[in-house]
Amino acid sequence: VEELEKENVDSTEEMQAILKRFRRAMGAGLMKIMSKMGISTISSYRNSRLFDVIGLSSEIVNDCFSGTTGLLNGLGYEDIDVRLNTAHQRAFTTAFEGKKNSLYKGGFYKYRRGEEFHDFSRPTISAIQKAAESGKAEDYAEVKKLVNERDKKFIRDFYDLKSDREPISIDEVEPLSAIFKRFSTAAMSMGSISQEAHETLAVAMNQIGAKSNSGEGGEDPARYGTEKNSSIKQVASGRFGVTPEYLRSATEIQIKVAQGAKPGEGGQLPGSKVSPLIAELRFTKPGVTLISPPPHHDIYSIEDLAQLIFDLKQINPNARIAVKLVSTAGVGTIAAGVAKAYADKIIISGADGGTGAAPIGSIRFAGNPWELGLIEAHNALKANNLRGQVSVETDGGLKTGLDVVKAAILGAEEYAFGTGALVLVGCIMLRVCHLNTCGVGVATQDPHLRKRFTGNVQKVVNYFTLIATEVREILAELGYTSLEEIVGKNELLEVIDDEFAKKFNFDELLYKLDGVNTCQVPFNEPYDQNEYEQEIVKELMPTIKDPSTPIVLNKEISNLNRSFATRISGEIAALHGNAGLPEGTITLNMKGTAGQSLGAFMSKGININIEGAGNDYIGKGMNGGQIVITADKAGHEFALGGNTCLYGATGGTLYVHGQVGERFGVRNSGATTVVEGTGDHPCEYMTGGVAVILGKTGVNFGAGMTGGKAFVYDLEGNFYEKVNPELVEALRIDTDEWDTEMFELKALLKDYAAKTGSKRATHILENFRTEIRKFWMVAPRGVKPTIAADKKGE
Incomplete structure (x- = not known):
């Protein structure tokens, strides 16, 4: 940096400022990666080998990445040398490949004709939309030409189909309706896309007997029980909009552990896209940027995942519980664990999946092809005699019937379409999803831009009909009557005769184990009924x-x-x-x-009084009612609750006459609570509700908190140091301008003391004028003028 900038810098001070900014940027990038990978210290990051090696020869892997397993044996040193020299030529010539006086533009950020390959190119998008508009086979033929006959860019492109049977009549193949049941739209939330786009996809999928996915932003209750209802309801790390009715309206509930295009990162919805409706559905305030935490705070082990699956099977015993994983080395072991945790379906999400909420670095350099993860997961499940217990789905760039057939042969029974589905309702890849300026009304909440939405149900129905028809045609050609028959039957694939293909060992991916290839039961029933x-x-x-x-x-x-x-x-x-x-x-x-x-996902009208104690996840996702926990030995010295209480709660009241554990109130959106001490990370990512803590707290208080408020009784005088000041501030409330807050706190303490007999709460109430000086109120920055304005309005 110093060498590059020395000619443009006049002073040492200016150079130091440049270097400081550089170090800050590098540090921020490093912290981002460590955060998404769940690493807290730099010593743990060093030599951690947090990467997968794909397509390099075993010689390079052994020489340069000792101890790492290559997923696909391939290119050697000479091949890399050729690529580097080609890139160097492009960078240092003004006449490369016939382009005179023009530097190589590359097409890194978006599609440029004749430059770097983009799967959703303008010609491909136009062809898909034309076929969807007409529903004609001749228009779909152009899509098949562009997609199925493209240059070899994906692992599936290096395989041709072959068969051990004679072709059969298409009349003998299962009907379109049977194939539709295996299709779904990938998770795209209300908020990330417009209401019109979200509802169009839901109606279309319901009409053909397929499933739409709500995404992680909740759904308007007015849609439940209608043709606009999304059959799949997603539960992500932010738990936005997850209520008892939301979960009960589903035929399938999907736990998003990770996302193929950006593994390790949570969803992000800019404040400009949080309209009044979106805010209502997510239990937050309009205009506030919403961030899903990188992890699920109630999943730190496979046993924790099993508990969440159990929770969801209780709230909706009729729904299948799916777990979305990303394609990565070792996903087979994880898939086996998920099956043992009694999930009904496992999703292997590929890096080719599109998202409007992923940074360019993740889109380009994170995630693996779904083919690798699917093969590994399918065979790991078979090796552990678990394949018959779970269904397997894949997603990531699927566009045609040939993609579906190859996914089936590699082990998938179900298939999700994300970006492709958005293209059907008008997306033209403007790449401004995060700016709320989508000019075709698909990925925006701007009411003026939404008027430009041209998508309709029939276009979606037409295109999925064309895909399913192609599937039937391929099955007839192969001599099979159903998709079920070819799932996991990888002997139906052979590596293409191509010089470039010969550089890779694609044959090694097609190993086969004995055992069933498809799910044999409607539900993976847990032992605990x-x-x-x-x-x-x-x-x-x-x-x-x-x-x-x-x-x-x-x-x-x-x-x-x-x-x-x-x-x-x-x-x-x-x-x-x-x-x-x-x-x-x-x-x-x-x-x-x-x-x-x-009390997980508890409904209004229930009061639970526990004389004893609770465990982890008390009041997780509760929507109403009241939980009161007390004991003979209770108070600020005793622990009566575990970790991650009130995670994602949208309402209700929790009183614990004692301490609780870590991550208390994380993503609380509306619950009211009083406890007498917490562990680390309380009120993280909170967007609503009120928390009163009558005792010690841990560090990192209020990290990511954008709504609600917390009152903390600070007897030791060190609480201020424990607050994460990035988004919140700690304020004293012992002056007249805060009388509304003092009254609110006093009323809560009276109710809490009456129901628990708390000596500490009683002492505070009896000496309120002096004890109020020991309280801090933690709230998002700028909340003081808002509260003052509210009072003036009263």
Whole structure:
């Protein structure tokens, strides 16, 4: 940097400023990568080999990347030398490949005719949209020519089809309706795309018997039960819009562990796209940028994932639970673990998947081809006798029936279309998804731009019909009657006769294991059938159906009873939606220590009083009701709750007469809570609700917090140092301008003290004028003028 800039710099001070900015930029980039990979210290990052080697010879891998396994044996030193020299020529000539007086532009950021390859080029987009408009086979033939006959760019392009059977009549092949059932749109949220685009895809997929995916931004409840309802509801790390009714409206619930185009990164929705409707669906405020945390804060092990799957199977016993993974080295081991965690479906997402919320570095350099991950996952499941327990899906750049057939042969039973589906409703790859300026009304919330939306249901139906028709034609040519018959039958592929293909060992990918190739059961049933709560549900069903007469039950509970009240909440949501039951309709007085996920996704109208303790994930995703936990030995010195309580909660009240663990209130969107101490990272990514903490907290308080508020009782006088000041500020509230906040805090403490008998809360109330000086209020920056303005309005 110093060498490059020395001719343009006049002083040492200016050079030092340049170098400081350079170091800051490099440090920020390094921290970003470490964050997405879950690494906290630079010593753990060094020599961690956090990369996969694809397409390099074993000689290079052994020489340069000792200890790393190559996923596809390929190019050697001479091949790399040729590529480097070609790139050098392009950079240092003004007449390369016939282009006089013109530097090589490359097409790195977007498609340029004759330059770097882009799968969704302008000709391809135009051909797809023309075929969707007409629904004619001759127009689709142009798509097949551009996609199926393109230069060899993807691993599947290096394989041709062959068959061990004679062709059959297409009349013998399964109908379009059977193939449609295997199709879905990939997850694209309301917010990332417009309401018009989101609903058009949902209606189209419902019409043909396929499935649309809501994405991670919630969905308008007015769509539930109509043709606009998304069959697949996604649960991502931000838990935006995840409510009991949302989950109950699904036939499939998808847990997004990672995204193919940007593994390790959470979703990001710029404030300009958070309209009043989007804010309402996500339980936040308009104009506030929304960030999904990189990890799920309730998943730090395969056992934690099993718990979330169990939670979701309780709230909606009729839905399949899918887990979305990315194609990467070792995904087979992860897939086997997911199957053992009782998931019903595993999705292998490829790097070719498009997203409007991924940085260019991730789009270009993160994620692997779906073919590699799919092959590994399929065979790992077979090796562990698990393939018959789960269905396998893949996504990432699928466009034609040939793509579907090759995905089936490599081990997938279901197929998702993301970018391709957006192209059908008008996307022309302007690459401004993150700016809210999409000129065709697809990826914008701007009401003026949304008027330009030209997509319609029929175009989507037409194109998926063309894809399914091509699948039927290929199956007939191969001599097979259904997609089910060719899943995992990789002997139907052979490597093409091509000089470039010979540089790679594609044959090694086509290894085959004995065993079933497809899922054999409708659900991967867990060993724990939650019989304890099912019996309680039977007692409560008359009240759930007719809540005119409240009911009180007194029961024992133990840590074997996981996700308690979630099955009850599911039944309430099925009949009454998020409105739930009138307050206090169901009161459950429990003695003992509850298992994990007490009150997860709890509906309005339920009150749970625990005389004992809870575990991890108390009130996770709760939408209403009240949980009160106390014990004989209670107070700020005792732990009565575990980690990640109130994760993604959208309403309700939680009182814990003791301490709770780490990540308390992370992504709280609307719950009210009082506890007497927390571990590290409390109120992270909070967007709504109120938290009162009457004791010690851990570090990193309020990181990523963009809404809601927290009151913290700071007896030791060191809380200010524990606040993450990036987005929030800690304020004293012992002056008259904060009287509304003082009144709110006092009212909460009175209710908490009455229901728990807390000595600390009682002491604060009896000495409120002096004790209020020991409180901090943590809220997003700039909240003081907003509150003052609210008071003036009153």
